[in-house]
Amino acid sequence: MTDSQVTETRTTAPLPYHAHGLGARALAVLATPGGAVLVLAIALLLATIAANPNFGDPGVLIRFLGRTAPIAIVALGQYYVIVSGEFDLSMGAVIAAQVVIAGNFIGEDESRIIPGLVLMLLLGVGIGVVNGLVTTLLQVPSFITTLAMMLALGGLVDYLSGGAATGNPPDKFREIGRGAIEDVPVVDVIPYPLIILTVLCVAAAWLMRRPFGRTLIAVGDNPDAAAVSGARVWRVKTQAFVLSSLASTVAGILLVGYAGVHPSVGQGYEFMAITAVVLGGVVLGGGRGWVLSAVAGAFALELLFTLLTALEIESTWRDSVQGLIIIAALAVSARAWTLGRGRRTSPPPKTADRPTEPTPGTNIGEN
Amino acid sequence: MRGLAERFGRLTSTGLVLAVLVVAIVLGAILTATEGRNFFSLGNVSAILVATSVLGFVAIGQTLVILTGSIDLSVSYVVSLTTVLAATTMDGSSGNVVPAVLLVLAVAAAIGFVNGAVVSFLHVHGFIATLGMGLIISGYLAVNYAGPTGDAPRSFALIGATRIGPVPLPVLIMLGCALLMILMLRRTRVGHQVYAVGGNPQVARLSGVRTSVPVITAHVLCSMLTALAGLLLVARTQVGNPTAGTQGQYDLMSIAAVVLGGTLLAGGKGNITGTLAGVAIFAVMDNVMAALQTDPFLRDAIRGAVIVAAVAVYARREIDRRPARFERPGVLDAALQEAK
Numbered sequence: 044m045t046d047s048q049v050t051e052t053r054t055t056a057p058l059p060y061h062a063h064g065l066g067a068r069a070l071a072v073l074a075t076p077g078g079a080v081l082v083l084a085i086a087l088l089l090a091t092i093a094a095n096p097n098f099g100d101p102g103v104l105i106r107f108l109g110r111t112a113p114i115a116i117v118a119l120g121q122y123y124v125i126v127s128g129e130f131d132l133s134m135g136a137v138i139a140a141q142v143v144i145a146g147n148f149i150g151e152d153e154s155r156i157i158p159g160l161v162l163m164l165l166l167g168v169g170i171g172v173v174n175g176l177v178t179t180l181l182q183v184p185s186f187i188t189t190l191a192m193m194l195a196l197g198g199l200v201d202y203l204s205g206g207a208a209t210g211n212p213p214d215k216f217r218e219i220g221r222g223a224i225e226d227v228p229v230v231d232v233i234p235y236p237l238i239i240l241t242v243l244c245v246a247a248a249w250l251m252r253r254p255f256g257r258t259l260i261a262v263g264d265n266p267d268a269a270a271v272s273g274a275r276v277w278r279v280k281t282q283a284f285v286l287s288s289l290a291s292t293v294a295g296i297l298l299v300g301y302a303g304v305h306p307s308v309g310q311g312y313e314f315m316a317i318t319a320v321v322l323g324g325v326v327l328g329g330g331r332g333w334v335l336s337a338v339a340g341a342f343a344l345e346l347l348f349t350l351l352t353a354l355e356i357e358s359t360w361r362d363s364v365q366g367l368i369i370i371a372a373l374a375v376s377a378r379a380w381t382l383g384r385g386r387r388t389s390p391p392p393k394t395a396d397r398p399t400e401p402t403p404g405t406n407i408g409e410n
Numbered sequence: 411m412r413g414l415a416e417r418f419g420r421l422t423s424t425g426l427v428l429a430v431l432v433v434a435i436v437l438g439a440i441l442t443a444t445e446g447r448n449f450f451s452l453g454n455v456s457a458i459l460v461a462t463s464v465l466g467f468v469a470i471g472q473t474l475v476i477l478t479g480s481i482d483l484s485v486s487y488v489v490s491l492t493t494v495l496a497a498t499t500m501d502g503s504s505g506n507v508v509p510a511v512l513l514v515l516a517v518a519a520a521i522g523f524v525n526g527a528v529v530s531f532l533h534v535h536g537f538i539a540t541l542g543m544g545l546i547i548s549g550y551l552a553v554n555y556a557g558p559t560g561d562a563p564r565s566f567a568l569i570g571a572t573r574i575g576p577v578p579l580p581v582l583i584m585l586g587c588a589l590l591m592i593l594m595l596r597r598t599r600v601g602h603q604v605y606a607v608g609g610n611p612q613v614a615r616l617s618g619v620r621t622s623v624p625v626i627t628a629h630v631l632c633s634m635l636t637a638l639a640g641l642l643l644v645a646r647t648q649v650g651n652p653t654a655g656t657q658g659q660y661d662l663m664s665i666a667a668v669v670l671g672g673t674l675l676a677g678g679k680g681n682i683t684g685t686l687a688g689v690a691i692f693a694v695m696d697n698v699m700a701a702l703q704t705d706p707f708l709r710d711a712i713r714g715a716v717i718v719a720a721v722a723v724y725a726r727r728e729i730d731r732r733p734a735r736f737e738r739p740g741v742l743d744a745a746l747q748e749a750k
Contacts, residue, residue, distance in 0.1 A: 188718060190662055190717070194711065195711040196711075198708060202708050318541070327537055360549050360552075363547075365545050365549075366548075367546060370532075370543075373535070
């Protein structure tokens with residue numbers, strides 16, 4: 044078949060995915076887990092406004108978005124790692140480490156803000172590289188690599204800070220997290236964190252359409268196939284870990300503004316982020332899901348908490364409701380991906396640390 | 411005799427884990443000796459054994475779940491729930507011990523059943539299903555219990571305090587459970603199905619295995635073993651503590667112990683002997699660091715480094731043992747090639 048024939052076939056018989064108009068395709072997208080999270084977020088938003096009309100005020104809403112930006116950024120970082128088929132459990136510890144550095148290194152000295160930021164970003168890159176190389180070159184499952192990184196970093200931070208709040212960075216530094224552009228019409232203010240999140244989202248959407256993003260998804264779907272097709276699996280995965288710890292760093296910088304300096308800042312963020320990403324329809328095990336849906340997942344989760352508060356449900360029940368919603372959402376989305384893909388009956392098996400060839404006689408071991 | 415030599419000549423993953431444990435004990439003994447203390451003294455050995463028992467129960471259960479390719483993050487909340495339920499039901503009277511134990515085992519079995527059913531019927535990844543279950547239990551605990559509650563009678567506390575020779579009774583119970591689970595994995599149909607489903611669920615299903623059976627069994631057994639860990643904590647402290655599990659970080663530490671014991675996180679390969687050795691490595695490490703009076707915060711950092719180093723050793727071994735097929739260079743070789 045010659046090239047012209049190929050072109051002709053394409054123009055006369057478009058692929059099923061492109062067979063309909065833009066509107067129909069957009070509707071079809073909403074039926075996938077990645078699109079459904081947008082519907083879920085909007086439904087939660089409307090429900091929250093119904094329960095607490097005050098929330099519908101643009102000024103209140105935009106402040107909510109600003110407050111949620113750090114967790115959304117962490118979810119954005121976790122997305123890269125999850126879509127490549129790995130986990131990052133060290134994000135909370137990285138946030139804590141960066142927050143403590145901000146407190147101890149920058150202190151009250153405004154002239155050290157820039158060197159402090161550089162140091163924090165370098166540390167972020169360093170942690171990502173270590174996570175990535177230990178996972179890819181030493182073949183340690185990322186669950187264990189990042190769990191150990193979490194223990195090690197958490198221990199070091201507690202050791203260095205004595206486990207208590209230390210230092211207090213200058214207000215100019217904290218402005219990054221809690222400041223805003225004032226006197227904007229309609230919405231009153233635009234918080235800096237929201238601007239940072241928007242920039243990161245645009246960058247992420249662009250990045251996922253670049254060769255890097257395409258390779259990342261291919262590697263997450265099937266690392267062996269990707270390697271055979273020429274992808275440098277170890278490099279792409281390491282880059283994903285670097286992006287993830289950089290996202291934690293940015294979240295850490297923003298959180299200093301809100302929460303001040305304490306080693307417990309960022310606790311539980313890694314599980315929050317994984318939940319948000321999975322709620323956004325990204326498949327654990329890798330290879331499937333949209334980056335902006337992960338961010339939408341973070342907002343849906345926070346909206347859910349706001350709704351529970353608005354409904355005056357005891358805050359202690361929040362955990363239970365969150366747990367139920369996650370399981371329900373995942374059960375529904377597992378169905379949706381199955382229907383959407385037709386043949387696939389279960390999520391792809393994790394192949395990262397499974398030997399390609401069974402080694403006879405070792406299954407039972409030497410009990 | 412020759413068979414024995416062959417067995418030692420061909421070092422399996424479990425053999426490697428046990429070797430690491432021996433190295434840990436020898437190093438530990440030397441380090442403890444530099445502090446002028448005897449590592450092998452009766453008190454110290456029994457302290458190490460006690461330290462293995464609680465995490466041991468949880469890790470045995472976690473091994474079963476991980477072997478099926480799932481994971482259980484709800485164990486620390488199950489421990490907490492068990493301690494409060496048991497302590498409040500016993501309420502200081504010896505007559506209530508048996509009903510309390512039966513109650514918590516039934517509740518734990520129900521939790522495990524729901525976990526397993528959600529994983530196998532609703533196709534929710536075990537990570538999320540059990541994370542969600544953990545959150546649900548955590549909410550229940552937060553609503554109903556503010557702090558330590560209940561009171562275990564003395565007769566129940568004796569279980570934690572009794573020892574036969576240098577070996578505490580809880581350790582014997584834990585080893586008994588381990589033996590039962592080993593027999594189950596090696597001798598029963600469902601045990602073999604656990605490995606089959608963990609190795610490759612599609613292939614197992616096409617070979618006629620009802621994949622939900624081993625997954626649910628593993629989750630139920632895991633929760634029940636975790637409940638035993640909680641009961642042991644009650645026997646030791648005589649109260650129920652709604653934060654007992656999360657403080658002990660049993661979820662992450664049990665997974666670390668399982669992987670340290672040579673079980674593949676993806677499932678299908680590994681065993682309980684390795685897990686017990688993994689738990690023992692942790693106990694020896696903690697004991698030595700306590701003897702050396704290491705800063706408690708620094709201990710976490712050291713623990714993290716040791717976990718990665720140990721797992722990296724096994725992982726490299728797995729790669730080396732794989733037969734060469736396409737003469738494909740290893741990942742490290744590929745990296746070096748690129749660097750040139």
